Amino acid sequence: MTHARILVEGGRIVDPASGFDGTGALCIADGVVVSVGTRPDGFEADRRIDASGQIVCPGFIDLCARLREPGQEHKGSIASESAAAAAGGVTTLCCPPDTAPVIDTPAVVKLLNERAEQAGTVRVLPVGALTRGLNGTDLSEMYALKRAGCLALGNADRPLAHPLVLRRALEYAASFDLVVVFRPEDPWLRSEGCVHEGVVSSRLGLPGIPETAETVAVAQALPLIEQTGVRAHFGQLSSGRAVEMIAEARARGVRVSADVAVHHLYLTESDVDGFDALCHCRPPFRTRSDREALRAAVADGRISAVCSDHQPHEPDAKLDVFPETEPGLSSLETLLPLMWGLAAEGRLALSDAIARLTVGPAAILGLASGRLAPGAPADVCVFDPAVSWVPAQGEWLSAGRNTPFWARALSGRVTATLLGGRPVYLR
Amino acid sequence: MSTAAPADIQLDASGRLRHFLTVEGLNRELLVRIMDTAESFASVTAQNVKKVPLLRGKTVVNLFFENSTRTRTTFELAAKRLSADVLNINIATSATSKGESLLDTIRNLEAMHVDMFVVRHAQSGAAHFIARHVAPHISVLNAGDGRHAHPTQAMLDVFTIRRCKGGFAGLKVAIVGDILHSRVARSEIWALNALGVDEVRVVAPKTLLPAHVESLGVVPYHDLSEGLRDVDVVIMLRLQLERMGSAFIPSEHEYFQRFGLTGRRLEKAKSDVIVMHPGPINRGIEIDSAIADGPRSVILQQVTHGIAVRMAVMSMTMRAGSDMEAAA
The missing domain is CATH 2.30.40.10 (Urease, subunit C, domain 1)
Known part of the structure; x- marks a missing residue:
């Protein structure tokens, strides 16, 4: 009580x-x-x-965490992942719409809200689907999703069919002041890639995802964001170049923001060496200079939020030949230590580190929370x-043990x- | 995080081959030992009685998740000439209909008390994955994983070069064709550089070269005549015909025009140049028939050497494996 x-x-x-x-x-x-x-x-x-x-400090607001419910309960549940969120200091989290069924109707939003309330340890903000069933062609009933409580819409990591769908989706979302969330990745340039296209992918013979898969997607979206006037957010950036493109647009007055997943501030392409499936992530870990650029952008606020991009998996999802394994890290419980680590090393001020986890993401969604104000x-x-601690069996609350940490x-x-x-x- | 160098997993505590997964990370001394051992087997296979009893009582499983005739056959012959029992398992895999998991397949075969897996798989990293999960007494030989590595092919190629050229110092080697998708090229590059050749060139249009290809230790060329200038060895790679459909090259015709090996182009190379090809060859697409069958070609010798080299690697890894078993 x-x-x-x-x-x-x-x-x-x-x-x-x-x-x-x-x-x-x-x-x-x-x-x-x-x-x-x-x-x-x-x-x-x-x-x-x-x-x-x-x-x-204020409880953390995580712009991207998958709870795996409904639809993928073998990977995690709202109960298990909410507990992990609480252990990570996260009090509000956004879950992407790629559940099964997809979050494209008020009924699924309601289901998520009810189960989150039952679990009772974290506020869950479902991100609605931008297109019906995330099919990339038919607009979802955005107004109904907004009435059901969605503040933001996105297409998770599924592509839209073509730029005209994107334009219409942004226009329609802008009509209701919804935030549109992008996970920028051109599907054609990604192709069957599974790691950063660079020195390590060439050596290991792993199909690469070029940096341009991200920058081309950003370059395609930015003019349409500007034209439609929609509030847009780019999530889980992996390249320094994409950060620059978004910062330039923002400086011109385009309503865009960006976040990065916390592990992209640490890991690089070298970490997949030896075919380490725990470092199989999408977007992939890129070069050291990308990592340094992402760190710098978090420090100076061009990236105003850091998320967990939590993706719990069952053990079998990572027990296969590298390209066959599923990407993603279980990361709610390492969010704070990794952010604190950057502050402790003097890479950014403590208050800035906390801002990226609280008031930063709150501003992106237009939330009043993320602060410790009377009332x-x-x-x-x-x-x-x-x-100092070591993630270990017995104390780990997420159902997913898939962390390289x-x-x-x-x-x-x-x-x-x-x-x-x-x-x-x-x- | 886990920065286990590839060499760690394939060597035992005393630095001997336990698995043979990649040439990367292996030192020159070990590569020379493989070639020397192969040399001793080459004489065995030329005799009337071709068997030696080194692997008697051992069971070798050829575990092929991808079709292959030549590689599987030479591994099978190599195992039989070492007196091992050989089991061939072909598992057609498709991304859409996944049956038993790879790990389950391995566990089941382990339960049949086998001693060695020879693995071919369409995905890079397959042999490493299996080596990391098999029982400690089992050796894993990589017979080709995705685009990553085909170390026995590379060893038979350098073995062939050594037999023809006597050594590696001062040699210029050109590898021509689809480097991007080639596990053979990656393994050859490691082997040639470790053995101290003068220069390794790769010749292909940019669409068929991996990103930052220079970082592999090669000099890229986009013009075959330039790339062949003064080389001692030309290694032609097979062009997978399905690459046309994926916009890597416009047509077979144009490819042959720019990158096909003809007598005229070969004149740019040294007069004693040797021409190699891992097979199977596409006559008239990457290589002119007259060259493939001509006096500079050592393509069929490569096939013969393949058996001796595979015998060498099998006997070396099995020795390290037996010691581990005895210690356990």
């Missing part, structure tokens, strides 16, 4: 939205934030959370930056997650 009054005490509170950064108390009552940094006179807590030496829902993450030392770990003032994860 909800603890009526919670006092998170002794922690360093970092709220990028307000610029607050200081040690003090965070007071919560009836699910909302009462005060930040100070304890109002007469505030008596029913429950205290000791955050000494730890960092207290706002108390979605809170507390993490211990000093803890398995058994690797990470630093920074979530110790408490509050959702609307309710502790949903405590360790």
